[in-house]
Amino acid sequence: MDQPPATEPHPEGAGDSVIHTRALTKRYRGGQLAVDGLDLTVPAGSVFGFLGPNGSGKTTTIRMLMGLIEPTSGTARVLGRPMPRATRAVLPHVGALIEGPALYGFLSGRDNLIRYDAADPTADPRTRRARVASALDRVGLSAAAGKKAKAYSLGMKQRLGLASALLQPRKLLVLDEPTNGLDPQGMREIRSLVRELASDGTTVFLSSHLLDEIEQVCTHAAVMAQGRLITQGPVTDLAAKGRLVVTTPDTGEAARVLKEQGAADVVITEDRVTTEPPEGELADINAALVEAGVRVRGFAVERASLEEAFVALTGEGFDVAG
Ligand SMILES: Nc1ncnc2c1ncn2[C@@H]1O[C@H](COP(=O)(O)OP(=O)(O)OP(=O)(O)O)[C@@H](O)[C@H]1O
Numbered sequence: 001m002d003q004p005p006a007t008e009p010h011p012e013g014a015g016d017s018v019i020h021t022r023a024l025t026k027r028y029r030g031g032q033l034a035v036d037g038l039d040l041t042v043p044a045g046s047v048f049g050f051l052g053p054n055g056s057g058k059t060t061t062i063r064m065l066m067g068l069i070e071p072t073s074g075t076a077r078v079l080g081r082p083m084p085r086a087t088r089a090v091l092p093h094v095g096a097l098i099e100g101p102a103l104y105g106f107l108s109g110r111d112n113l114i115r116y117d118a119a120d121p122t123a124d125p126r127t128r129r130a131r132v133a134s135a136l137d138r139v140g141l142s143a144a145a146g147k148k149a150k151a152y153s154l155g156m157k158q159r160l161g162l163a164s165a166l167l168q169p170r171k172l173l174v175l176d177e178p179t180n181g182l183d184p185q186g187m188r189e190i191r192s193l194v195r196e197l198a199s200d201g202t203t204v205f206l207s208s209h210l211l212d213e214i215e216q217v218c219t220h221a222a223v224m225a226q227g228r229l230i231t232q233g234p235v236t237d238l239a240a241k242g243r244l245v246v247t248t249p250d251t252g253e254a255a256r257v258l259k260e261q262g263a264a265d266v267v268i269t270e271d272r273v274t275t276e277p278p279e280g281e282l283a284d285i286n287a288a289l290v291e292a293g294v295r296v297r298g299f300a301v302e303r304a305s306l307e308e309a310f311v312a313l314t315g316e317g318f319d320v321a322g
Protein backbone atom coordinates (compact mmCIF):
# COMPACT_ATOMS: atom_id res chain seq x y z
CA MET A 1 0.00 0.00 0.00
CA ASP A 2 1.11 3.53 -0.72
CA GLN A 3 1.54 5.86 2.20
CA PRO A 4 -1.42 8.19 2.65
CA PRO A 5 -0.50 11.68 1.46
CA ALA A 6 0.49 14.16 4.12
CA THR A 7 -0.13 17.88 3.99
CA GLU A 8 2.95 18.90 5.96
CA PRO A 9 5.23 21.58 4.56
CA HIS A 10 7.80 20.52 2.00
CA PRO A 11 11.14 22.03 0.98
CA GLU A 12 9.70 24.31 -1.70
CA GLY A 13 7.80 26.25 0.97
CA ALA A 14 4.30 25.13 0.07
CA GLY A 15 3.42 25.60 3.76
CA ASP A 16 -0.13 24.64 4.58
CA SER A 17 -1.16 24.41 0.96
CA VAL A 18 -3.21 21.60 -0.49
CA ILE A 19 -2.30 22.41 -4.09
CA HIS A 20 1.03 23.93 -4.97
CA THR A 21 2.45 24.38 -8.44
CA ARG A 22 5.72 25.84 -9.64
CA ALA A 23 6.16 27.02 -13.24
CA LEU A 24 3.57 24.46 -14.29
CA THR A 25 3.38 24.45 -18.08
CA LYS A 26 1.44 22.49 -20.68
CA ARG A 27 2.00 22.69 -24.39
CA TYR A 28 -0.33 20.39 -26.31
CA ARG A 29 0.98 18.31 -29.16
CA GLY A 30 -0.50 20.68 -31.70
CA GLY A 31 1.72 23.41 -30.24
CA GLN A 32 -0.97 25.19 -28.22
CA LEU A 33 0.54 26.66 -25.04
CA ALA A 34 -2.46 26.07 -22.75
CA VAL A 35 -0.83 26.70 -19.35
CA ASP A 36 2.20 28.92 -19.10
CA GLY A 37 4.44 28.95 -16.01
CA LEU A 38 1.69 28.65 -13.41
CA ASP A 39 2.55 29.23 -9.73
CA LEU A 40 -0.58 28.35 -7.79
CA THR A 41 -0.99 28.02 -4.01
CA VAL A 42 -4.26 26.76 -2.58
CA PRO A 43 -4.39 27.08 1.23
CA ALA A 44 -5.83 24.23 3.30
CA GLY A 45 -9.45 24.86 4.25
CA SER A 46 -10.08 27.42 1.54
CA VAL A 47 -12.81 27.53 -1.05
CA PHE A 48 -10.60 28.42 -3.96
CA GLY A 49 -12.07 29.85 -7.15
CA PHE A 50 -10.12 29.24 -10.33
CA LEU A 51 -11.41 31.90 -12.62
CA GLY A 52 -10.85 32.61 -16.26
CA PRO A 53 -12.56 32.95 -19.63
CA ASN A 54 -13.11 30.02 -22.01
CA GLY A 55 -9.82 28.60 -23.20
CA SER A 56 -7.70 30.19 -20.47
CA GLY A 57 -6.29 26.86 -19.28
CA LYS A 58 -8.47 25.92 -16.31
CA THR A 59 -9.36 22.38 -17.35
CA THR A 60 -5.83 21.73 -18.57
CA THR A 61 -4.48 22.75 -15.15
CA ILE A 62 -7.01 20.56 -13.37
CA ARG A 63 -6.15 17.58 -15.56
CA MET A 64 -2.48 18.02 -14.67
CA LEU A 65 -3.33 18.31 -10.97
CA MET A 66 -5.31 15.07 -11.12
CA GLY A 67 -2.52 13.22 -12.91
CA LEU A 68 -4.62 12.76 -16.05
CA ILE A 69 -2.05 14.46 -18.31
CA GLU A 70 1.67 15.11 -17.92
CA PRO A 71 2.94 18.66 -17.66
CA THR A 72 5.40 19.74 -20.33
CA SER A 73 7.50 21.29 -17.57
CA GLY A 74 7.21 22.54 -14.02
CA THR A 75 5.89 20.76 -10.91
CA ALA A 76 2.58 20.19 -9.18
CA ARG A 77 2.00 18.95 -5.66
CA VAL A 78 -1.41 17.87 -4.39
CA LEU A 79 -1.87 17.09 -0.69
CA GLY A 80 1.89 17.48 -0.37
CA ARG A 81 2.72 14.81 -2.95
CA PRO A 82 4.14 15.25 -6.45
CA MET A 83 1.81 14.70 -9.38
CA PRO A 84 1.51 12.72 -11.53
CA ARG A 85 4.01 10.47 -9.70
CA ALA A 86 1.86 10.06 -6.57
CA THR A 87 -1.47 9.85 -8.41
CA ARG A 88 -2.38 6.47 -6.92
CA ALA A 89 -1.74 7.63 -3.36
CA VAL A 90 -3.36 11.03 -3.75
CA LEU A 91 -6.54 10.36 -5.72
CA PRO A 92 -8.34 8.34 -3.01
CA HIS A 93 -8.33 11.54 -0.93
CA VAL A 94 -9.64 13.74 -3.72
CA GLY A 95 -13.17 13.97 -5.06
CA ALA A 96 -13.15 15.29 -8.61
CA LEU A 97 -15.69 16.48 -11.12
CA ILE A 98 -14.00 17.20 -14.43
CA GLU A 99 -15.65 18.53 -17.58
CA GLY A 100 -18.32 16.17 -18.87
CA PRO A 101 -18.51 13.37 -16.26
CA ALA A 102 -18.26 9.91 -17.82
CA LEU A 103 -21.63 8.20 -17.35
CA TYR A 104 -23.21 4.99 -18.54
CA GLY A 105 -26.30 6.23 -20.33
CA PHE A 106 -28.09 2.88 -20.16
CA LEU A 107 -27.79 2.76 -16.37
CA SER A 108 -29.88 4.75 -13.93
CA GLY A 109 -28.30 7.55 -11.96
CA ARG A 110 -28.28 5.32 -8.90
CA ASP A 111 -26.68 2.40 -10.74
CA ASN A 112 -24.01 4.70 -12.16
CA LEU A 113 -23.04 5.64 -8.63
CA ILE A 114 -23.12 2.03 -7.47
CA ARG A 115 -20.73 1.12 -10.29
CA TYR A 116 -18.52 4.05 -9.47
CA ASP A 117 -18.42 3.18 -5.79
CA ALA A 118 -17.70 -0.47 -6.60
CA ALA A 119 -14.62 0.63 -8.56
CA ASP A 120 -13.17 2.10 -5.35
CA PRO A 121 -11.24 -0.68 -3.58
CA THR A 122 -11.45 1.17 -0.26
CA ALA A 123 -15.27 1.40 -0.34
CA ASP A 124 -17.05 -1.11 1.89
CA PRO A 125 -19.64 -2.97 -0.24
CA ARG A 126 -21.94 -3.48 2.76
CA THR A 127 -22.51 0.26 3.13
CA ARG A 128 -22.60 0.98 -0.63
CA ARG A 129 -26.37 1.51 -0.97
CA ALA A 130 -26.48 3.91 1.97
CA ARG A 131 -23.49 5.87 0.62
CA VAL A 132 -25.08 6.17 -2.80
CA ALA A 133 -28.45 7.20 -1.35
CA SER A 134 -26.85 9.90 0.75
CA ALA A 135 -24.80 11.27 -2.18
CA LEU A 136 -27.95 11.37 -4.34
CA ASP A 137 -29.75 13.19 -1.59
CA ARG A 138 -27.00 15.79 -1.20
CA VAL A 139 -27.20 16.79 -4.86
CA GLY A 140 -31.00 16.69 -5.02
CA LEU A 141 -31.27 13.66 -7.29
CA SER A 142 -33.14 11.23 -5.03
CA ALA A 143 -36.41 11.52 -6.96
CA ALA A 144 -34.68 11.06 -10.33
CA ALA A 145 -32.32 8.31 -9.15
CA GLY A 146 -34.13 5.54 -11.04
CA LYS A 147 -34.12 7.32 -14.39
CA LYS A 148 -31.60 6.28 -17.07
CA ALA A 149 -28.65 8.68 -17.17
CA LYS A 150 -29.07 9.21 -20.93
CA ALA A 151 -32.46 10.74 -20.15
CA TYR A 152 -30.89 13.21 -17.71
CA SER A 153 -30.67 16.89 -18.55
CA LEU A 154 -27.23 18.55 -18.58
CA GLY A 155 -27.84 19.88 -15.08
CA MET A 156 -28.89 16.46 -13.81
CA LYS A 157 -25.76 14.88 -15.31
CA GLN A 158 -23.70 17.55 -13.61
CA ARG A 159 -25.38 16.76 -10.29
CA LEU A 160 -24.70 13.07 -10.79
CA GLY A 161 -21.03 13.81 -11.48
CA LEU A 162 -20.91 15.84 -8.30
CA ALA A 163 -22.58 13.02 -6.36
CA SER A 164 -19.81 10.67 -7.50
CA ALA A 165 -17.26 13.09 -6.01
CA LEU A 166 -19.18 13.07 -2.73
CA LEU A 167 -19.41 9.31 -2.15
CA GLN A 168 -16.50 9.42 0.30
CA PRO A 169 -15.40 12.15 2.68
CA ARG A 170 -12.42 13.84 1.05
CA LYS A 171 -9.65 16.21 2.01
CA LEU A 172 -9.95 17.98 -1.30
CA LEU A 173 -12.71 18.44 -3.85
CA VAL A 174 -11.75 19.56 -7.34
CA LEU A 175 -14.75 20.73 -9.31
CA ASP A 176 -14.41 21.91 -12.88
CA GLU A 177 -17.31 24.28 -13.59
CA PRO A 178 -19.65 22.53 -11.12
CA THR A 179 -22.62 24.76 -11.91
CA ASN A 180 -22.30 24.40 -15.68
CA GLY A 181 -25.74 23.66 -17.11
CA LEU A 182 -27.60 24.21 -13.86
CA ASP A 183 -30.59 26.50 -13.49
CA PRO A 184 -30.41 29.36 -10.96
CA GLN A 185 -32.00 27.24 -8.24
CA GLY A 186 -29.54 24.41 -8.95
CA MET A 187 -26.65 26.87 -8.83
CA ARG A 188 -27.81 28.10 -5.45
CA GLU A 189 -28.01 24.54 -4.17
CA ILE A 190 -24.48 23.74 -5.36
CA ARG A 191 -23.17 26.93 -3.78
CA SER A 192 -24.70 26.06 -0.43
CA LEU A 193 -23.42 22.51 -0.74
CA VAL A 194 -19.91 23.84 -1.37
CA ARG A 195 -20.17 26.06 1.70
CA GLU A 196 -21.39 23.13 3.76
CA LEU A 197 -18.51 20.92 2.61
CA ALA A 198 -16.02 23.68 3.34
CA SER A 199 -17.39 24.15 6.84
CA ASP A 200 -16.67 20.45 7.42
CA GLY A 201 -13.02 21.24 6.66
CA THR A 202 -12.84 20.04 3.05
CA THR A 203 -10.73 22.23 0.80
CA VAL A 204 -12.72 22.99 -2.35
CA PHE A 205 -11.02 24.00 -5.59
CA LEU A 206 -13.55 25.00 -8.20
CA SER A 207 -13.21 26.51 -11.63
CA SER A 208 -15.67 28.93 -13.07
CA HIS A 209 -15.99 31.64 -15.64
CA LEU A 210 -18.72 33.27 -13.55
CA LEU A 211 -17.34 36.07 -11.46
CA ASP A 212 -20.30 36.56 -9.19
CA GLU A 213 -20.31 32.86 -8.40
CA ILE A 214 -16.69 33.08 -7.24
CA GLU A 215 -17.49 36.17 -5.20
CA GLN A 216 -20.41 34.49 -3.50
CA VAL A 217 -18.79 31.25 -2.48
CA CYS A 218 -15.00 31.53 -2.49
CA THR A 219 -12.56 32.64 0.19
CA HIS A 220 -9.66 32.75 -2.28
CA ALA A 221 -9.34 33.02 -6.03
CA ALA A 222 -6.87 32.93 -8.88
CA VAL A 223 -7.49 34.66 -12.17
CA MET A 224 -6.23 33.11 -15.41
CA ALA A 225 -6.03 34.64 -18.86
CA GLN A 226 -4.50 32.93 -21.88
CA GLY A 227 -2.76 30.27 -19.83
CA ARG A 228 -1.17 32.74 -17.45
CA LEU A 229 -1.94 33.56 -13.85
CA ILE A 230 -2.97 37.20 -13.53
CA THR A 231 -3.40 37.27 -9.77
CA GLN A 232 -4.29 35.12 -6.77
CA GLY A 233 -5.15 35.68 -3.14
CA PRO A 234 -8.05 36.19 -0.72
CA VAL A 235 -11.17 37.31 -2.57
CA THR A 236 -11.47 40.40 -0.39
CA ASP A 237 -8.00 41.50 -1.52
CA LEU A 238 -8.67 40.80 -5.18
CA ALA A 239 -11.75 42.97 -5.41
CA ALA A 240 -10.43 46.50 -5.77
CA LYS A 241 -10.83 48.71 -2.71
CA GLY A 242 -14.27 50.27 -2.54
CA ARG A 243 -15.13 53.91 -3.07
CA LEU A 244 -16.97 56.25 -0.76
CA VAL A 245 -20.14 57.44 -2.47
CA VAL A 246 -21.97 60.52 -1.20
CA THR A 247 -25.33 61.22 -2.82
CA THR A 248 -26.35 64.86 -2.44
CA PRO A 249 -27.81 67.80 -4.36
CA ASP A 250 -24.90 69.89 -3.01
CA THR A 251 -22.11 68.15 -4.93
CA GLY A 252 -19.69 71.11 -5.14
CA GLU A 253 -19.75 71.77 -1.42
CA ALA A 254 -19.56 68.04 -0.65
CA ALA A 255 -16.47 67.70 -2.85
CA ARG A 256 -14.81 70.64 -1.08
CA VAL A 257 -15.47 69.16 2.38
CA LEU A 258 -14.30 65.69 1.32
CA LYS A 259 -11.02 67.13 0.00
CA GLU A 260 -10.62 69.04 3.24
CA GLN A 261 -11.03 65.69 5.05
CA GLY A 262 -8.16 64.26 3.03
CA ALA A 263 -10.11 62.33 0.39
CA ALA A 264 -8.20 61.64 -2.82
CA ASP A 265 -9.49 61.33 -6.37
CA VAL A 266 -12.80 63.14 -5.86
CA VAL A 267 -15.16 62.66 -8.81
CA ILE A 268 -18.54 64.36 -9.28
CA THR A 269 -21.18 62.69 -11.46
CA GLU A 270 -24.68 64.18 -11.40
CA ASP A 271 -25.82 63.93 -7.77
CA ARG A 272 -22.99 61.69 -6.60
CA VAL A 273 -19.55 62.50 -5.30
CA THR A 274 -17.19 59.54 -5.13
CA THR A 275 -13.71 59.35 -3.65
CA GLU A 276 -11.16 56.89 -2.42
CA PRO A 277 -12.22 56.30 1.19
CA PRO A 278 -10.13 58.66 3.33
CA GLU A 279 -8.23 57.44 6.36
CA GLY A 280 -10.09 57.91 9.60
CA GLU A 281 -13.59 57.44 10.92
CA LEU A 282 -16.31 57.57 8.26
CA ALA A 283 -18.79 58.89 10.83
CA ASP A 284 -16.59 61.98 11.33
CA ILE A 285 -16.54 62.61 7.60
CA ASN A 286 -20.31 62.35 7.45
CA ALA A 287 -20.59 64.75 10.40
CA ALA A 288 -18.26 67.24 8.66
CA LEU A 289 -20.46 67.15 5.56
CA VAL A 290 -23.62 67.75 7.56
CA GLU A 291 -21.94 70.51 9.58
CA ALA A 292 -20.97 72.29 6.35
CA GLY A 293 -24.65 72.29 5.34
CA VAL A 294 -24.36 69.50 2.76
CA ARG A 295 -27.71 67.75 2.42
CA VAL A 296 -26.61 64.08 2.48
CA ARG A 297 -29.08 61.69 0.87
CA GLY A 298 -26.77 58.72 0.80
CA PHE A 299 -23.42 57.87 2.33
CA ALA A 300 -21.87 54.48 1.65
CA VAL A 301 -18.72 52.63 0.71
CA GLU A 302 -19.42 50.65 -2.44
CA ARG A 303 -17.10 47.71 -2.82
CA ALA A 304 -15.87 47.23 -6.35
CA SER A 305 -16.81 43.87 -7.78
CA LEU A 306 -14.38 41.17 -8.73
CA GLU A 307 -15.51 41.77 -12.28
CA GLU A 308 -14.24 45.35 -12.21
CA ALA A 309 -11.01 44.08 -10.69
CA PHE A 310 -10.73 41.46 -13.42
CA VAL A 311 -11.25 43.95 -16.21
CA ALA A 312 -8.75 46.30 -14.59
CA LEU A 313 -6.23 43.46 -14.30
CA THR A 314 -6.54 41.98 -17.76
CA GLY A 315 -7.76 45.02 -19.65
CA GLU A 316 -9.58 42.67 -21.97
CA GLY A 317 -12.91 41.81 -20.41
CA PHE A 318 -14.17 38.32 -20.84
CA ASP A 319 -13.60 37.55 -24.50
CA VAL A 320 -12.24 34.19 -25.61
CA ALA A 321 -8.67 34.48 -26.80
CA GLY A 322 -8.22 33.56 -30.47
N1 LIG B 1 -6.47 18.11 -25.99
C1 LIG B 1 -6.11 19.31 -26.46
N2 LIG B 1 -5.29 19.42 -27.53
C2 LIG B 1 -4.90 20.63 -28.00
N3 LIG B 1 -5.28 21.81 -27.45
C3 LIG B 1 -6.09 21.76 -26.40
C4 LIG B 1 -6.57 20.52 -25.84
N4 LIG B 1 -7.37 20.79 -24.78
C5 LIG B 1 -7.40 22.14 -24.68
N5 LIG B 1 -6.65 22.72 -25.64
C6 LIG B 1 -6.41 24.17 -25.82
O1 LIG B 1 -5.79 24.65 -24.65
C7 LIG B 1 -6.32 25.93 -24.27
C8 LIG B 1 -6.88 25.85 -22.86
O2 LIG B 1 -8.00 24.98 -22.86
P1 LIG B 1 -8.75 24.58 -21.50
O3 LIG B 1 -9.74 23.53 -21.86
O4 LIG B 1 -7.73 24.23 -20.48
O5 LIG B 1 -9.46 25.94 -21.14
P2 LIG B 1 -10.59 26.25 -20.03
O6 LIG B 1 -10.09 27.43 -19.28
O7 LIG B 1 -10.92 25.03 -19.29
O8 LIG B 1 -11.80 26.71 -20.95
P3 LIG B 1 -13.41 26.55 -20.70
O9 LIG B 1 -13.82 27.68 -19.80
O10 LIG B 1 -13.97 26.74 -22.08
O11 LIG B 1 -13.67 25.20 -20.13
C9 LIG B 1 -7.35 26.29 -25.33
O12 LIG B 1 -6.75 27.13 -26.27
C10 LIG B 1 -7.70 24.96 -25.95
O13 LIG B 1 -8.07 25.13 -27.30
Ligand SMILES: [Mg+2]
Pocket residue numbers: 058059060099176
Ligand atom coordinates in the same frame (compact mmCIF):
# COMPACT_ATOMS: atom_id res chain seq x y z
MG1 LIG C 1 -12.69 23.99 -19.04
